[in-house]
Amino acid sequence: MQRRRRRLLWALAAASGVLMLAGLAAGGDGWSWAGFTQLLQGPDAGLIVGQIRAPRTLGAWLTGALLGLAGAVAQGLFRNPLADPFLLGSASGASLAVVAVLAAGTLGAQGLGPPAAGMLSRVGLVAAAFAGALGGVLLTLMLARGAQHTLRLLLAGVVVGVVLTAVSDLLTLAAPEALRGRQVFMLGSTGFLGWDSCLMLGSGLVLALPMAQRLSRTLDALVLGEDSARSLGLALPQLRLALICLLAAATGLAVSQAGLVAFVGLAAPHLVRRYAPGPHGYTLLASAAAGAVLLLAADVAARTLIAPQELPVGVLTAVFGGTYLLLLLNRQSPS
Amino acid sequence: MTQATAPSARALWRLLLVACLLAPAWVGAAPPQRIVSLVPGLTESLCALGACARLVGTDRYSNWPSEVQALPKLGGLDDAQVERIAALRPDLVLAAPSARAVQRLEALGLRVIVLHTRSHQDVRHNLLRLGAELGDEARAQQVWRQIEAQMAEAAARVPAALRGRSVYFEVESSPYAAGPTSFIGETLVQLGLNNIVPAALGPFPKLSPEFVVRAQPELVIAEARNLQDMAQRPGWAALRALQRQRLCSFPTERYEVLVRPGPRMGLAALQLADCLAAIGKDQGMDAR
Numbered sequence: 001m002q003r004r005r006r007r008l009l010w011a012l013a014a015a016s017g018v019l020m021l022a023g024l025a026a027g028g029d030g031w032s033w034a035g036f037t038q039l040l041q042g043p044d045a046g047l048i049v050g051q052i053r054a055p056r057t058l059g060a061w062l063t064g065a066l067l068g069l070a071g072a073v074a075q076g077l078f079r080n081p082l083a084d085p086f087l088l089g090s091a092s093g094a095s096l097a098v099v100a101v102l103a104a105g106t107l108g109a110q111g112l113g114p115p116a117a118g119m120l121s122r123v124g125l126v127a128a129a130f131a132g133a134l135g136g137v138l139l140t141l142m143l144a145r146g147a148q149h150t151l152r153l154l155l156a157g158v159v160v161g162v163v164l165t166a167v168s169d170l171l172t173l174a175a176p177e178a179l180r181g182r183q184v185f186m187l188g189s190t191g192f193l194g195w196d197s198c199l200m201l202g203s204g205l206v207l208a209l210p211m212a213q214r215l216s217r218t219l220d221a222l223v224l225g226e227d228s229a230r231s232l233g234l235a236l237p238q239l240r241l242a243l244i245c246l247l248a249a250a251t252g253l254a255v256s257q258a259g260l261v262a263f264v265g266l267a268a269p270h271l272v273r274r275y276a277p278g279p280h281g282y283t284l285l286a287s288a289a290a291g292a293v294l295l296l297a298a299d300v301a302a303r304t305l306i307a308p309q310e311l312p313v314g315v316l317t318a319v320f321g322g323t324y325l326l327l328l329l330n331r332q333s334p335s
Numbered sequence: 336m337t338q339a340t341a342p343s344a345r346a347l348w349r350l351l352l353v354a355c356l357l358a359p360a361w362v363g364a365a366p367p368q369r370i371v372s373l374v375p376g377l378t379e380s381l382c383a384l385g386a387c388a389r390l391v392g393t394d395r396y397s398n399w400p401s402e403v404q405a406l407p408k409l410g411g412l413d414d415a416q417v418e419r420i421a422a423l424r425p426d427l428v429l430a431a432p433s434a435r436a437v438q439r440l441e442a443l444g445l446r447v448i449v450l451h452t453r454s455h456q457d458v459r460h461n462l463l464r465l466g467a468e469l470g471d472e473a474r475a476q477q478v479w480r481q482i483e484a485q486m487a488e489a490a491a492r493v494p495a496a497l498r499g500r501s502v503y504f505e506v507e508s509s510p511y512a513a514g515p516t517s518f519i520g521e522t523l524v525q526l527g528l529n530n531i532v533p534a535a536l537g538p539f540p541k542l543s544p545e546f547v548v549r550a551q552p553e554l555v556i557a558e559a560r561n562l563q564d565m566a567q568r569p570g571w572a573a574l575r576a577l578q579r580q581r582l583c584s585f586p587t588e589r590y591e592v593l594v595r596p597g598p599r600m601g602l603a604a605l606q607l608a609d610c611l612a613a614i615g616k617d618q619g620m621d622a623r
Contacts, residue, residue: 028419044422051443052418125435173541176511181434184413191417192439308407310416 005276005286012289016061019296023057024049026300030307051194059193059257060299060313061292062201064264066254068291069205069212071265072272072284073247076219077240078150085251085265088153088244089160092168093136094255097128098185099168103175126197126256129185133252136160137244147240150226188261188314190299197257204253208246209288215243216280262314264291267321274328294321366470367427367446371420373412373436376452376597377429378403380462383478383598386469391423399591399599412436421445427468452596453538455521458482462598478598485601486525489608494615498527503552503576506594508561511541518596522604526611528554544568552576554614556583556607558590579618583610 025036027048039045070085078087100107102125141147143156172179218239221229230236254261268291272283298316305311371392372378378397381390387400392407394415407423410416415436420428421443428447430437440447450464451457459479466475502523504513513519515530517538523530531550532540548570555576557565562584566572576582585593585606593603 028416028422044424047443048418048422052421056418124438126438174537176507176539176541180411181413184411189414191414192435194439194442196442308416308419310410310414312414 001276001278005278005282008272008276008286009289012286012293015293016289016296019293019300020057020061022300023060023296024053026304027053028303028308031304055195055198056190056193056299057296059198059201060190061296062198062205063190063193063254063258063261064268064295065205065288065292066201066208066250067261067265067295068268069208069284069288070247070250070254071267071291072269072280072287073212073215073219073243073250074265075269076222076280076283077243077247078154079222081270082266084263085247085254086161086260088157088248089136089140089164090133090248090251090255091136091260092161092164093139094129094133094252095182095185095260096164096168096171097132097135098125099171099178099182101125101128102178102181103171107171107175125185128256129259130252130256133255134248136164137248137252139164141241141244146237147244148237153244184312185259186314187312188259188317190258190295190302190313191310193257201253201257204250205288208250209285211242211246212284213281215239215246216284218243219280219284258313260314261295262318263321264295264317267317267325268294270325271328367425367468369423369425370427370429371409371423371425372397372429373409373415373434374429374431374450374452375399376458376595377450377461377465379595379597379599380458380465380478381429384462384465384469384471384474386465389469391425392420399595415440417443429465452518454516454518454596455600458518458596458598458600482598482601486522486604489601489604490525490527492605492608493526493528493611497554497611497615499529500553501531501550502528502554502556503531503547503550505555505557505561505565506539508565509541510544510547511539512547514538514540518600519593519603522600522607526604526607544571547571548573554581554583554611556593556610557585559584559586581614581618583607583614585610 025031025033029035039048067085071083074083074085074087075081077083140153140156140160143160144153147153168182172182218229218234221232221234226236251265269283269287271290272286276286277283278286295313295317298313298320301316301320302311302313368389369391370381370386370389372381372390373394375394375397378390378393379399381387382400382403387402390403390406392409393403394411395408396411397403407419409420412431412434413436415434417436417439420440426446428440428445430440430447430449431452432449437447437449448464448468450461452461462475462479463472466472504519504523505511506513506519512532513523513530514532514536515521515524515534520530520532520538531547531552532542551574553576555562555565555574562582566574566577571577589606592599592606
């Protein structure tokens with residue numbers, strides 16, 4: 001088993017390397033090595049490859065890693081293989097904030113008052129989405145009165161999701177011009193990632209991974225059940241709160257930069273556990289790597305499949321992740 | 336040694352700072368030659384100012400005038416394809432507010448002008464701004480005067496019997512209407528019509544279907560494909576405007592003229608006036 005685990009990590013690292021190269025070579029004019037070498041020799045190399053393709057590629061990888069990590073934390077924390085990073089209201093909170101910013105112009109004309117609306121539209125979509133994601137989770141925590149009870153937390157998350165989504169629906173009714181922007185956000189997009197985004201995502205991942213590693217023992221203990229974990233002397237309420245903060249921050253960061261990329265957070269930990277189950281210390285790291293590879297592969301495909309047009313990356317992650325997961329389940333179900 | 340170099344280094348920094356401050360002025364002095372427009376109304380405005388040939392790419396919805404259809408389509412405002420836009424090396428990008436693409440394009444060093452297209456005043460402002468950018472303000476003034484002249488001509492063509500009649504302009508079948516504060520609503524006001532939608536509901540409110548039926552608009556304006564089965568909506572057969580065929584139905588291509596805030600607003604008013612004149616002639620709208 002140890003060898004399988006190591007093999008998976010090497011495979012993910014190799015896939016990351018190959019996909020990074022592919023990400024630099026693939027662009028608006030589709031997939032062509034000749035075109036790429038020509039581009040590198042031309043005057044546009046710095047702008048197209050250095051300023052656009054490189055940060056987009058790295059950004060997609062980092063976003064996927066954060067989502068994979070958050071997914072593994074969520075599934076461990078709730079001891080539920082169906083848990084995903086968006087479970088605690090971060091997705092609906094982020095989309096509500098995005099819709100509010102998009103609708104600010106119209107809302108300003110109707111009652112909200114121009115100063116408030118002006119302030120809203122000056123807040124960037126990225127900052128708004130991040131604040132919204134954290135706000136959603138905070139609301140869930142408040143409704144569940146802390147992180148002690150799993151079921152209450154999950155229910156509160158569902159309620160917050162439904163209510164905040166309804167509020168964004170209401171806002172888009174008042175300001176239909178926000179609809180298209182909202183749809184793009186919901187489908188996820190890696191097209192706007194620049195070096196500044198990479199810096200944010202990268203520092204997030206660098207902070208989150210060691211923190212997750214430190215908390216991995218808690219997740220391992222939780223596998224045995226909450227009572228056993230408690231009997232091991234773990235201060236569960238505090239540790240669970242720390243895990244939720246980690247989950248919320250990682251998800252919020254990813255969502256604010258790339259929108260609601262579907263399925264990466266759900267599929268990545270599954271792929272890891274199916275292929276090489278292990279303690280959470282390993283699963284968290286490998287899930288981050290698997291999420292990164294999954295999202296980067298989807299990003300490269302989104303750019304090239306119908307070039308010069310582009311597909312929404314979230315659609316592809318759902319198709320790739322979903323198909324692969326189904327194949328895995330099918331292959332293993334007879335045993 | 337360090338003391339000797341310090342003042343000259345400081346002078347160099349100052350020079351650099353001044354250069355940075357002045358750079359936009361120098362760049363702004365030359366009219367843009369390679370323009371990307373991400374808003375159909377702005378594409379149309381640019382072409383009306385005779386700068387169609389300077390466009391190197393547009394969003395996927397820009398389709399008029401016909402020569403822009405051959406240009407690279409660079410996605411929409413919300414999912415603009417940053418790499419393809421940058422590869423075109425534009426010296427000006429036209430966009431609408433609240434799009435993430437704007438931040439990204441600006442970060443790449445492109446010059447982006449963000450313009451609203453909500454009202455007649457916005458359209459006028461945009462024309463003048465683009466005219467100033469292109470160094471041809473006189474032409475912008477002329478285009479705006481032509482729009483105003485067309486509006487006045489359209490208003491004069493509306494039969495007297497139709498003035499003050501109530502109107503429902505459907506933008507989308509859910510149903511979304513054009514309110515009096517939208518640019519479409521402003522045109523309807525200029526034509527002397529009375530919008531069934533109160534101004535307080537905003538530019539494009541979603542209405543309750545019942546509201547429309549109870550308001551009993553005397554005229555209904557909509558895209559042909561929406562108007563086709565309007566009577567089949569529950570209760571809508573009771574609309575007297577539908578029963579008496581007091582309808583302005585526009586096929587998609589002509590309907591687009593009505594819903595684009597740009598230089599064709601005058602033409603849109605004329606289209607509406609022609610329809611109203613035809614209704615007036617057919618029905619002798621006297622009995623209310």
